[in-house]
Amino acid sequence: MLNARGIITSAHGRHYLVRLENGNSITAFPKGKRSDFVCGDICHLEVLHEEGWITSVEDRSSLLWRSDQYKQKMIAANVTVAMIVSATDLPLNLPLINRCVLACEHQNIRPILILNKIDLGGAFQENPLEVFSKLGYLSLSISAKNNIDNLRKLIRGERVVLVGNSGVGKSTIINNLIPDAKSKTREISRVLNAGKHTTTHATLYEVNEETSLIDCPGIQAFGLHHIRTEELTSLFKEFSPYLGNCQFSDCSHISEPGCKVHEATSKGLVSSFRWEQYKQLRREVSDTTLWK
Ligand SMILES: Nc1nc2c(ncn2[C@@H]2O[C@H](COP(=O)(O)OP(=O)(O)OP(=O)(O)O)[C@@H](O)[C@H]2O)c(=O)[nH]1
Ligand SMILES: [Mg+2]
Ligand SMILES: [Zn+2]
The missing domain is CATH 2.40.50.140 (Nucleic acid-binding proteins)
Incomplete structure (x- = not known):
């Protein structure tokens, strides 16, 4: 032994x-x-x-996980960066992306937002991820089937997890960055006549000693029941200048009079999308959970 x-x-x-x-x-x-x-x-x-x-x-430096009312699902441990991937040929799920970003903030993981398959056109008037890039999150448009050297530079020295809907191209990105990975992509699973999700469990691939990528199965939902009500406001980083100045010291920033977060939203200083998401999550996380 x-x-x-x-x-x-x-x-x-x-x-x-x-x-x-x-x-x-x-x-x-x-x-x-x-x-x-x-x-x-x-x-x-x-x-x-x-x-x-x-x-x-060993103690984890970070843990990306999601949870609903009944159970928790760990995604990856000790990651420093999460690539949150969407694609031009699939509906953009901004609330899902937002939840991933918040789960990253909760664990001090740096989120990078990726819009993949730009070679397929996708006539966007403006950057569909603008709401996040305006908050200072890095957002990139790429084609995983082509040159993605810009990603190569970003991942150096990092442990990166790729998350997003099924079919957005997470495994394709990994195979481009690490040809030896040979992670199964949809072409292969079509031949094998496998189900909707091509990647069925998380796998870590090493680029070298200090850089690695974790491929994950596609996700459709990202519950945040593990986040406590008191923590939630701090995960919305653009709220911070307004916190502590509301009329009521215990303001929940939902509908109280004299709420500075609400005021900032009315003035367009906080996006209405983020405030709506905050209110929705606030209701969700305050539901009593069975496992807390
Ligand atoms: N045109 C085009 N197709 C792409 C691109 N990236 C990925 N694809 C295709 O999109 C399909 C899905 O790619 P995958 O890499 O299997 O997607 P995934 O996110 O790993 O999916 P799951 O494992 O099910 O979560 C495959 O047919 C890829 O070839 C791209 O940049 N351009
Ligand atoms: Mg995959
Ligand atoms: Zn308030």
Whole structure:
């Protein structure tokens, strides 16, 4: 029995794939009952005959996760950047993108917004992600099938997770950045006649020692039930100049008189989209949850 340290590169139920520090990848299982490990976790294991038993996981520097009223779903651990991907040939889901951005803010993960498949045209009068770029979030239009050297520079030294709807091109982006990754894309799954989601579980691919990318299955919903009501306002960074100045010190910034956030929205200083999203989320997160 050997003691080793490694990074979880994929997780299916209680089966994990772990890349050890010596470069070998092995299958591992949780040693105890605990199995709440996720792609990107740094773990310690006992290794015997090419199999491992995970004994512990190091503290996470970040955890991207989502949650509804009933359950939590971890997406990736220890990431520094999240690429939130949309595509010109699919409906743009601004509320979903917004929720991803807030989940990133909650964990100090830097969000980068990507609009993929610009080669397909998509006659946009203006940048459809403008509401986010105006807030200072980096937003880029790309074609994953063509040159994406601008992304290559951005990911250097980062651990990046790619999230977004199914079919937006997350795996295609990864294959372009890491040709060895050979992550399955829709062309392949069509041949295999697989279901709607091509990527079925998160997988971490290494560009080099300090740079890696995590491919994820497509998401349709991004619940934020794990965020506490008091935390929510701080995740809307453009609210900060107005907080603390409302007429009521316990203002919830929904409908109280003398609310400075509301006033800023009326003046166009805060976008009405973001304020509406705030109100919607405020209602959602204050619902009692079963697992909190
Ligand atoms: N024209 C064009 N097609 C693209 C581009 N990027 C991806 N595609 C195509 O879009 C389809 C979906 O791409 P995937 O990479 O499988 O999408 P995904 O986001 O990984 O999807 P899931 O794994 O289901 O979440 C494939 O047929 C890709 O070839 C692009 O820049 N331009
Ligand atoms: Mg995929
Ligand atoms: Zn207020």
